Amino acid sequence: MAWRFSDVQRRRLPGPLPVVFALSLLAASAGTSFAQQLDGEALADACTSCHGVAGHSTGSVPSLVGKDKAALLAALTGFKAGKGDPTIMNRIVRGYSDAELEALAGYFSSLGGK
Amino acid sequence: MAVNRRTFLAGATAGALLPLAMPALAAGTSARVVIVGGGFGGASLARYLRRHDPNLSITLIEKDTRFVTCPFSNLVIGGLLKIDDVTFTYDKVKAAGIDVVEDLAAQIDHDKKTVSTKGGQTFPYDYLVLSPGIQFDWTAIEGYDEAAAQKMPHAWLAGAQTTLLRSQLEAMEDGGLVVIAPPAMPYRCPPGPYERASLIAWYLKNNKPKSKIKILDASDGFIKQDLFMEAWGKLYPGMIDWVSASNSGKVSKVDPSTMTVSTDFDDYKAAIANIIPPQKAGQIAIDAGLDEGTGWCAVNPITFESTVRKGIYVVGDASLAGEMPKSGFAANNQAKACARAILADIAGRQPSPSKLINVCYSTVEPDYAFEIVDDFTQTSDNIGLTYPDDRESPLKQSDAFHKREADNAKSWYANITAEMFG
Numbered sequence: 001m002a003w004r005f006s007d008v009q010r011r012r013l014p015g016p017l018p019v020v021f022a023l024s025l026l027a028a029s030a031g032t033s034f035a036q037q038l039d040g041e042a043l044a045d046a047c048t049s050c051h052g053v054a055g056h057s058t059g060s061v062p063s064l065v066g067k068d069k070a071a072l073l074a075a076l077t078g079f080k081a082g083k084g085d086p087t088i089m090n091r092i093v094r095g096y097s098d099a100e101l102e103a104l105a106g107y108f109s110s111l112g113g114k
Numbered sequence: 115m116a117v118n119r120r121t122f123l124a125g126a127t128a129g130a131l132l133p134l135a136m137p138a139l140a141a142g143t144s145a146r147v148v149i150v151g152g153g154f155g156g157a158s159l160a161r162y163l164r165r166h167d168p169n170l171s172i173t174l175i176e177k178d179t180r181f182v183t184c185p186f187s188n189l190v191i192g193g194l195l196k197i198d199d200v201t202f203t204y205d206k207v208k209a210a211g212i213d214v215v216e217d218l219a220a221q222i223d224h225d226k227k228t229v230s231t232k233g234g235q236t237f238p239y240d241y242l243v244l245s246p247g248i249q250f251d252w253t254a255i256e257g258y259d260e261a262a263a264q265k266m267p268h269a270w271l272a273g274a275q276t277t278l279l280r281s282q283l284e285a286m287e288d289g290g291l292v293v294i295a296p297p298a299m300p301y302r303c304p305p306g307p308y309e310r311a312s313l314i315a316w317y318l319k320n321n322k323p324k325s326k327i328k329i330l331d332a333s334d335g336f337i338k339q340d341l342f343m344e345a346w347g348k349l350y351p352g353m354i355d356w357v358s359a360s361n362s363g364k365v366s367k368v369d370p371s372t373m374t375v376s377t378d379f380d381d382y383k384a385a386i387a388n389i390i391p392p393q394k395a396g397q398i399a400i401d402a403g404l405d406e407g408t409g410w411c412a413v414n415p416i417t418f419e420s421t422v423r424k425g426i427y428v429v430g431d432a433s434l435a436g437e438m439p440k441s442g443f444a445a446n447n448q449a450k451a452c453a454r455a456i457l458a459d460i461a462g463r464q465p466s467p468s469k470l471i472n473v474c475y476s477t478v479e480p481d482y483a484f485e486i487v488d489d490f491t492q493t494s495d496n497i498g499l500t501y502p503d504d505r506e507s508p509l510k511q512s513d514a515f516h517k518r519e520a521d522n523a524k525s526w527y528a529n530i531t532a533e534m535f536g
Contacts, residue, residue, distance in 0.1 A: 039466035045450040046469040049443055050522075052529040053165070053536075059525025060518070087507070087518050088487055092471065095489030095500045100469075 040107025043100055047108075055108045069109035076101040144169045145460045148229055148239035150219040150398060152176030152204060154183075154442035155245030155430030157534035159449035160212045166457055173237055174207065175229065177218040178273075181535070184303060185442045186527050187272035191280050192313025194480055200272065202535040219246075222402045224423055241456050243418075244404070244411075245430040245445065246396025247271075248302050251409075254392045256367040265370040266387040269310075270302060282386045283314065288322035290385025293375050295365040297392040298332040300410070302431050302440045305476045305486070307331075307390060308342045312478035315350040325385075329356045330377060332364040337439075338476060338486055338506050345478045365389065395432035402426070410434040415492045416465070417455035418448055427452050436497030438490060444472045446530055470497060475523035482513070483520035 044055075047064070051057050055064035064072065078084050080093045080101075093101065147163060149156045152174050160174045181202045189195040204214045217231035222242065230236045250268065252259050258266065269279040283292070292314055296307035311327050318325040335358070336342070346354050357363035362379040368389060375382045375389070394400065394409030404411040404420050411428040412421040415436060420426045429452050430445035438444045447470050458465035470490040477483040484507035489500040499505075507519060 039468075042454060042466035042468040045454070046447055046471045048533065049446050049471075049530050050473060050526045053533050057525060058528040058532065060521035061525035061529060087515060087522060088473070088485060091487050091501075091504060092489065095469070095471070 038099055038103035040103035040105075040110075043096075043104050044107050047104065054111055064108040065111045067105075067109055069105045072109060073102055073105035076105060144171050145240040145456075146171040146173070146238060147241045147243065147456060148173045148175065148237050149243045149245065150175050150229065151245035151247055151396065151430070152178075152181055152207070152214070153245060153247055153430065154185075154445035154530075154534065155247075155449045156243065157181070157204075157207060158446040159243055159245065159429065159453050160207060161210060161534055162450050162453040163457070164210050164212055166453070167460075168211070170460075171213070172211070173213040173215060173239075174204075175215045175217060175219040175231060175237070176204065177216070179203070179216055182272035182276065183442065183527075183531065184270070184272045184306070187269070187276045188306065188310045188313050189477060190272075190276050191269065191283070191310060193280070193283075193317050194313065194477075197273075197277050197280075202531060204535070206535055219398050222398065222426070224402070224426065227425065240425075241427065241459075242425060243427040243429060243449075243452060243456075244396070244399050244402075244432060245428070245449070246398050246432050248393040248431045248440070249396055251392045251394060254297070255365055255389065257370065258368050258389050258391060262368060262370045263389070266368060266373075266375075266384075266389045268390050269388060270306075270390050270393075279386070279388060283317060286322065286325070286385050289324040290322070290326075291382065292318070292325065292327045292386045292388070293330055293382055293384040294327065294388045294390075295330045295375065296332060296336075296390050298359075298364075300440060301390070301393050303474075304337045304439055304441075305342075305474055308336055308338070309476040309478065310388070311354050312342065312345065312350070312476070315346070315353050316479050319350055319353065325353075327354045328382065329354065330363045330365050330375065330382070331357060332359050334358045334360050337474075338484065340509055341484045341506055342476070342478070344509055345482060345484075349479050349482065393431075395428075399428060399432050404428060408434070415495065415497045416451070417459075418452035419455070427456070436490070437488070437499045438470065438497055439472060439474065439488070441472055441474050443474060443530065444470075446533065447471060473526065475519065475526060477520055477523055481520050482516040483523045484511075484516065485519060485523070 050061050051064050057063040076093055079086050079089045149160050160172050163170055163172050183200045186200045190197050208214050217233040219229050220232045221230045228236050228238050267275045267279045269275040294307055294311050311329055362377045366378055367376040373384050375384050375387050395405050395411055399411050404422050411432050412434045413428050418427045418429050420428050429448040431440040455465045472488040475483050475485040486506045490497045491500045
């Protein structure tokens, strides 16, 4: 049925992050007619306040680090479609386009810890 | 550390002369970022910068040696946690390579681009971020000054005031009246007074069940009101009485010697009076004229740069950030957006689009919490709510739902404080 995040494990917090966002060259064209390249790491800033630095969570909020991208995206788009049993995520995902959700799923899945 | 700052100074001065379209600093030099205030805004910002740039010179000026979080301090007042559970040192901030200066930042010289401290130190900056939090307006309520707060605690800056209110509750006789008086908006932590009423009720219900709580409010409504009212009806029936401003709830005068709290029409004799006065931005921001006389500092909605002074940024409660509430979560999100803008400016490019959200959990009993989530849309002149409706946890939920929210609140607290102090 509904996709559920797996149980959370306490994990060691990472050191300095790779400077992934530095590669977001197209961001300089924000507001122009160029196609916007979404920066998952930048978008994830809002997520980590609950889900932990680089997706390493302590406690009941799920860790997102190294999660499978397809499963993560399925959960997020599912919340948007009214699926699953969320407490809060259904209200949060309203503010995100499908492209933004995909960028976020890509970012968290790309992090170490797999 | 001091040697590093002086070393950075030489290179950075040359960088500041480069045209705006170029990176703000010449290759191989490091920008100096000075941050005032080591709370949810300042500590988050310092750590975010360091996690993304190992070479920046980052100085955090903070007057206290330890930080006691306002979030979860209501759990200390209710007796669910001890003050040590919400107290953090700057040890790991320092270990991350951030120069933590234990001093009060007193004055900004924006022409020389320096900040000087009460202790007589001066710090040059390329970027200055102010996250000074709030101060109280001690003239707003007749009789309520700093001395009165020792008898009628505000407990709105966590620390000694928190433990004072807790010890008063422990000493109170059963049957006493606890008055909680929130100010009118805007103020730090809008759901805080009502969470506090709930957790005091939890303590009284289990220890002093004849006691009552009266909320004398300067407003006619409050955030998550339906959720609080629902919870109070279920958990604490008859214990909490909320008096709105239009029902003469607004406190205009207190007399600590007789423990009298007065509105324009009624006098209340309190066993405990928790008076929360109106607030404004920390003094350094006011002294710098960043509030333009309003008490709060207008900022660019994308970068959090002051609209009054280039090169000075304001995050957290001191800022006027559109629809964003004055919360620890909002300060943390603003800090990351501001840090991202500073990093982009240093690199001579635009920041990537990011997101601003806010989540405020309120715990009303150890296993019962709910929240509000805000999603914000940033435009050139505002930070507005993307969805004004359906932001709060739904009503009529199961105990299991509220238990999950209570667990998530604890997890949130662990994760956001680890981002700052872990």
